[in-house]
Amino acid sequence: MFSLNQKGDYELQLTRTVKKPGRHVLELYLFTPPETQLSARTIPEPQFFFSSIAHRFGLMGTQTKDRASKSDTSYALLSPHFEIAHGSWLFRYKASMGRLRQQLQTAETIAEPIGRALRLTQSFAQRMRQTQPEQDRQKRYFRQMDIYFSWFAEQFFLKCMTQDGFDELDPELKQSITDFLQNEEAIRKERDYERAFQGSPTTVWNRMSLYSRVLEYPVSPQSKIVELGSGTRRLVKAGSTMVVMSGLTYLLFNARNASQTLSISLLLGIALVYAIRDLLRDDMINIITRWLLHGKPRWKISLLMPYTRKLLAQQLIWLDYRKLSDLPRKVRDHASKSASNDDALVVCYRSLLTPDRAALEQDEFQERLTLDCEALCEMIKVSRYQLFTYNQDIQGDDPSSKVEAHPIEMQQDYNLLLVHTQPGQSHSTAQYWRVRLGSDGIVQLKKREPQWPPPEEQKKRSWWQRH
DSSP: OOEEEEETTTEEEEEEEEOSOSOEEEEEEEEOOTTOOOSTTTSOHHHHHHHHEEEEEEEOOOHHHHHHHHHOGGGGGSTTHHHHHHHHHHHHHHHHHHHHHHHHHHOSOSHHHHHHHHHHHHHHHHHHHTOOOOSHHHHHHHHHHHHHHHHHHHHHHHHHHTSTTSTTSOHHHHHHHHHHHHHHHHHHHHTTOGGGGOSOHHHHHHHHHHHHHHHHGGGSOEEEEEESSHHHHHHHHHHHHHHHHHHHHHHHHHHHHHOSSOOHHHHHHHHHHHHHHHHHHHHHHHHHHHHHTTTSOSEEEEEEOTTTOOEEEEEEEEEEEEEGGGSOHHHHHHSOTTSOOTTSEEEEEEEEEEEOHHHHHHOOEEEEEEEEOHHHHHTSOOOOOEEEEEOTTSOOSOGGGGEEEEEOOOEEEEEEEEEEEOTTOSSOEEEEEEEEEETTEEEEEEEEOOOOOOHHHHHHSOTTTOO
16 A cells, blocks of 8 residues: 655645566556646656656665675775665665555554654664775765765654643653754754754755765666657657658659640649648647557656666656546446546556566665646636624724725645555555645645445456446
């Protein structure tokens, strides 16, 4: 199952852990409201793929690999093994803290997730700081990791202190958090980390974001993107030119046989043929190319290991805009009726991930699918409407002084349906959210039941009913 988190004002991030080799199929359907202006002209599909969707992966290591690294410290003498091992530790720690942060938002009591976060953080700090690197490159990496961890943990627990119900926690737990924060301050002074925490909040935030990118580089597979279908488009372009020029040549030869003189009507006819070709050429090429590439992937991504450039996984990507009537039967039948109407546009994103079996024996993957809604929010017009209310509680004899004007913010509801299939399974699992967008970002995020058939019902269906 995927977990959905809001990252900033505009971004939604779906995360899960990939442990099994095989074909991982992910389908994302974004149902747009009828009043939106999204289309292939306002935001072309390639632009939406490269600007609004980011599909990333990270290596988290495995428990077996961690136990082996504890017993065998020879890896610490070499790079990049040191950076890869410690980077995977940090990646897994951040993923665990992210899940606990989400539990804080939904749990009835915050004592259990905060206690687990404190134990996890103390264990990670002890494990990380017991290693003493010797090479200059490893010392620099360790210093950045220690600084970033200290800042990341501090930010987590300071935010916990602002949560409702923190004052009602057990005094021993609150004292443990205070002791941990004081201990981190002492470590910063002892190891001369204080300069990294100086500056304005924006400066510190940007500096830590840079540290995060540097630390995650050894465990972030590099993407090599190849656009599929470009050869088909060139062939269609060449074929259309050949057809038009063949017809024009045939016309010229017939005109030459009929008359030896070059008339003005013939010149106008040739010019008209060229004008019609230039007028219809692009649309004709786009229509024919789309018809030939219908149902085929648009991009192929190879995930490569940093430093070694070893192939970790292959990924095929589909992205297109469809109407509700053009969607697969299972999505039409079981998507919520309030998701959209027949005229609204649906953004369809599909990913087929095939990890290398040997790679999963060494590492687990964290899959992160980020949806940036900034382009969609920019399409929402700023409202100038006002709602007027009469407040009798306001003192005064003038009736107009009791009238209050409330500005109205225009909002649009998008529905997000996520369908994913695990390797070796004949049934799929769905998750469903309603996302409310305003001109300034995400306003509300609610999880809903997708009305998806259970596995038993899916297995009973025939092949053509599943698609």
